[in-house]
Amino acid sequence: MQGKFTDNLGKVYGVYTLGFLGFFAIMAIFEQLGASARLIGVMFLLFTIAIYALIGWLSRTTQVEEYYVAGREVPALYNGMATAADWMSGASFVALAGGIYFGGYPYLGFVVGWTGGYVLVNSLMAPYLRKFGCYTVPDFIGTRYGGNTARFCAVVILVVASFTYVTAQINATGTIAARALGIPFEVGVWFGIAGILVCSMLGGMRGVTWTQVAQYIVLIIAYLVPVIWMSNVQGFGLIPQFGYGDAVQRIAELETTLGVGTAPTESFPGLKALTTLHNSPQGGYDSWRFFTLALCMMAGTASLPHILMRYFTTPSVRAARRSVGWSLLFIFLLYFTAPALATLTKLQLLDPQLATSIIGKSIADVNNLEWIKNWDAVGMLKVTDGNGDGILQINEFFMRSGIVVLATPEIAGLPYVISGLVAAGGMAAAMSTADGLLLAIANALSHDLYYKIIDPKADTKKRLMAARALLVLIGVAGALVASLKLTGILGAVAWAFCFACSGLFFPLVLGVWWKRANRQGAIAGMVLGFLSGALYLIYIQNGGGQIAGLDGLRFGIIGMPVSLIAMVVVSLMTPEPSKEIQDMVDQTRLPGGKTVLEGVK
């Protein structure tokens, strides 16, 4: 191959994609030849993880610029893919469709929130942070506002938000590995973290970027293929995303006849019965719940460092903007599919006219279904006969929300090779996000805390050694916390967004958009915003009554206004920033020329 790696990206990833599809075909043939489902699942996981590890090893580097920002040579399209993988977590892949299945209208706040946030990223943040030329998000805060205190506050918020998030991802890798490899969850978690660290430790951002591109390709194929296949097998149309309106209406009819909404008489930890209507917005309070959730998720998107730092890696400001456009397009592909999947899977289980339906069938027959047996064995679903009539009622079928994605191929009667593909996709989604998060944390600690605050004289070798040591340390800490199984995958994810938007949203936005914002204001904004949000979460977690319907998923609604008001009031009460800082802001706003940090040096 001629020329630099980045000149041949199309060829490299084209071959890779064909190779993956070829592997898929070989597995399908293996299945026909009688290979067991277990073996195929194991092959899928090991093959894909081996490839990521290979990419991670090939991307190893000893250059600081490559380790922190991938040498700033990632083209917009590929950075879009990497961001999409970075963004779509185990939660998006495994739990989003399940959440829509169980949550109805209020849950759709996540769908709108996790896409609309990119409008904020593009218009308020990404191009300006790229122009600034920082290595990390606290690097921007520390330089724009000046002083170690502001930098330190940003590091703390980053660590809390990202660590909350990463434990959820490691948890997801553990769940998938446990299921596919047939090992205990606690072992699966360590298996997952080992795979994650191999991708990021040697090459830093460079390694993570090129593995994330590979992981995006796997995860999007793994998400779309089963849904489209299922839709064609079950007669829901060629491209299900555009034609499931009738299914939505049909579910509304069935919900009345099947009595969706009747509370179950039993309960099983971690499992849920369907009680919320699929599409039934009530207006008023319901709209308020939607709005508050969507707002927290959007502002959180625009404040989460592992996303923002992806836009530091493009060659130019214009490429940074363009890559936000690509990112959202690639994310959209999954997000507009998840509701279709949730709707069609629900219809398959509920509609007595379909062969796949289980509600209204005899309990004995349902218990004999292969997929019910499989998932019951790993404790992810439960069929009971609460009223003792021998017939399965809607409130007698319990499952974990992740099953909607993981078991769809089996419910629809697709070959097991599809389930193997889905497992590989879920693993790719969780690993890529975990990689981005771990790197965001380790980089902030090594660059901002160690290099900028503790030891500014450290040489390159020492800095990179510290960065790698911290990466392993945080990964292991994350795995330890994940193995405690503290909360469901989605709860922890929403917390991360709320922590990030409470503490970082306004200091970041106003750093570019309000020249008058100064150090004292930014510190007040970060500290008070973050603390008020965090204290409200602690209050809610300890059984405190909700204020205005704000639960633990929405505490950013408390943190953000506090942060804004504190920042504006304190900034105005203290002297305006120096001429140099104000010029720096002017430079940040202009796309042309050197990065701001190069100008400072």
Add this chain to the structure above:
Amino acid sequence: MSDENAQGALRHWEKTRTLTIIVLVVWVVFAFIVPWNAKALNGMSFMGFPLGYYFCVQGSLAIFVALIWIQNWRQDQIDDELGVEE
């Protein structure tokens, strides 16, 4: 920075700011106002979907994608026009 450059930078920022405000207004409409009124919109139907539901699962998302691409196209024009491109 010469006076002419400073003038250009000022005009560039004014135009950028106006564009950003327009984008954020469209964003507010489809991120918040439309989903808020999903109940009323569900009375109408679009491609077989209840309209309010459609926006929450697809319509608003597609508009966000288009919005970013249109904003970037316009921002590139502004940058080129005022000679501040890279």
